[in-house]
Amino acid sequence: MVERFQPRDILLPYGIFLAIFLVAWIIPPLGVIVGVLIPVPLILVYLQRGKLTGLISIAGVAAALWILVGPQLAVAFVSAYGIMAAAMAEATRWSFPFEKIVLFSALAPAILTGLLVVSMTDQEESLSQHLESLLKKEAAGYVQELEKSGETPENIKAIHATIDEMAPVLASIFPAFILVSSLVGALINFLAVRFLWLKFYSRKYFEGVEVARWMFSDSLVWLLIG
Numbered sequence: 618m619v620e621r622f623q624p625r626d627i628l629l630p631y632g633i634f635l636a637i638f639l640v641a642w643i644i645p646p647l648g649v650i651v652g653v654l655i656p657v658p659l660i661l662v663y664l665q666r667g668k669l670t671g672l673i674s675i676a677g678v679a680a681a682l683w684i685l686v687g688p689q690l691a692v693a694f695v696s697a698y699g700i701m702a703a704a705m706a707e708a709t710r711w712s713f714p715f716e717k718i719v720l721f722s723a724l725a726p727a728i729l730t731g732l733l734v735v736s737m738t739d740q741e742e743s744l745s746q747h748l749e750s751l752l753k754k755e756a757a758g759y760v761q762e763l764e765k766s767g768e769t770p771e772n773i774k775a776i777h778a779t780i781d782e783m784a785p786v787l788a789s790i791f792p793a794f795i796l797v798s799s800l801v802g803a804l805i806n807f808l809a810v811r812f813l814w815l816k817f818y819s820r821k822y823f824e825g826v827e828v829a830r831w832m833f834s835d836s837l838v839w840l841l842i843g
Contacts, residue, residue, distance in 0.1 A: 630658035655694075656702035656806045661813060663706035664822060671706055675699045696733055700726045701803060705810070709822050715807070722803040727796045748788035756780045 633654070640651045659678070663671025679699060683691035705722035713721065734748070760776055811823045 630661045633658040633661075653802050653805055654809055655698045656705065656802075657809045657813070659699070659702035660706045660709075660806065660810045661818075663702065664709060664810075664814065665818065668707070668710075672703065675702055692733070696729045697726050697802075700729050701799070701806065705803065705807060709810075712822075719800070719803045719807050722807070723796070723799040726802075727799040730795055730799075731792065745785070745788045748791050749784045752784045752787055753780060756784070 637651050637655060640647055659671065659675055662674045675695070679691045679695050682694050701722050704725040705718060708718040708721045760773060760780075763776070764773060814823055
């Protein structure tokens, strides 16, 4: 049942949003790190006000990003953060065990991100070839900037050789990178939400969670190794 409205229901989540965007605006490098906490206020709203309000909040942020900065960032937000927020909040509402909440919240955005990448892949090339070409394209822009800044031809040649050598390796480990980064992001967000919820809200959720005793299951360890 949805609890009676309290001022902190709005002040805490949107205060966190404001803090994240201010940090990203004032100190962009630090904003990249703090940005991993974007799901936190969305999850708090979802748990406090219910599924409908939670989904509307996620859609509202995506719509605002679409209008302000374009569709690419909006889609990236939904695939990386929006899906994670909805998955974690819903799993928490269903009283899933801690490890299942984290794994479910990590797998949902990882799978969606993978599907988006596959959908953008040309039918004439494999996924690894597509990722390799994207990496080389991004690196080419960086090399052009170095050339404009007066970098020596010898260094430019060495950089090109490094790119040609590393691009296939990075493309091959991309799926593992997505999975591990999603898992780390889900764990960080779960711990942050749990801390804030137990401190400022009712004890309906998270009371029985003993984070200190959590360990990776054998199947997950082998999945990450593979």
